[in-house]
Amino acid sequence: MTFTAGVVAVQGDVSEHAAAIEHAAERRGRTAEVVEIRDAGIVPDCDALLMPGGESTTISRLLHDEGIAAEIVDHVDDGKPVLATCAGLIVASRDAGDERVETLDLIDVTVERNAFGRQKDSFEAPLDVDGLDDPFPGVFIRAPVISEVGGDSGRDSETGGESAGVAVLAEWDGRPVAVRDGPVIGTSFHPELTDDDRIHELAFFAETPATQ
Numbered sequence: 756m757t758f759t760a761g762v763v764a765v766q767g768d769v770s771e772h773a774a775a776i777e778h779a780a781e782r783r784g785r786t787a788e789v790v791e792i793r794d795a796g797i798v799p800d801c802d803a804l805l806m807p808g809g810e811s812t813t814i815s816r817l818l819h820d821e822g823i824a825a826e827i828v829d830h831v832d833d834g835k836p837v838l839a840t841c842a843g844l845i846v847a848s849r850d851a852g853d854e855r856v857e858t859l860d861l862i863d864v865t866v867e868r869n870a871f872g873r874q875k876d877s878f879e880a881p882l883d884v885d886g887l888d889d890p891f892p893g894v895f896i897r898a899p900v901i902s903e904v905g906g907d908s909g910r911d912s913e914t915g916g917e918s919a920g921v922a923v924l925a926e927w928d929g930r931p932v933a934v935r936d937g938p939v940i941g942t943s944f945h946p947e948l949t950d951d952d953r954i955h956e957l958a959f960f961a962e963t964p965a966t967q
């Protein structure tokens with residue numbers, strides 16, 4: 756059965772995510788049809804969604820202007836999966852600490868934009884990710900820091916605490932860099948900028964047995 760994955764394509768890196776979804780699906784014996792989302796009306800037909808990196812201020816404004824934001828919230832309310840990376844994570848968070856970003860509150864975390872440094876401070880780090888056997892090469896580009904996990908619990912990342920709803924899947928330098936809140940996975944890094952599609956597999960196909 757074909758699996759329809761929508762990649763939010765109002766701004767940001769789209770084709771690399773499309774390729775990663777297609778490969779991850781193939782490894783699980785599935786066929787993915789990737790559709791680009793620039794207008795309202797497409798999200799309701801998607802089995803999974805991807806919110807890529809880019810500029811979170813621009814992405815959030817366009818999602819709201821185009822009426823796509825509410826459709827994404829409905830998608831998650833229906834229990835369908837989302838992978839949100841870097842700027843996507845910022846938009847998917849509860850609070851980005853920046854009034855120019857109207858967040859969708861899909862993941863109960865507070866983020867701090869650009870807190871891992873500016874463009875010149877981009878770096879790659881091997882990450883131990885819950886659910887993956889071997890380290891994942893995390894590419895960080897002007898990446899957000901997840902500064903607080905779970906608003907209601909009042910616990911923050913420095914305590915290593917998790918709210919009932921949010922699981923920390925990976926940390927770097929003592930800070931969460933991959934989290935899951937129900938059907939939504941958010942990463943500070945860019946899994947699409949490597950040849951490794953295991954994060955996409957984890958987000959979308961974890962319940963489908965892998966074929967060798």
Ligand code: GLN
Nearest residue numbers: 808809810811841842897
């Ligand atoms: N710094 C960007 C923002 O705040 C995110 C960077 C990225 O997606 N690589 O939106």
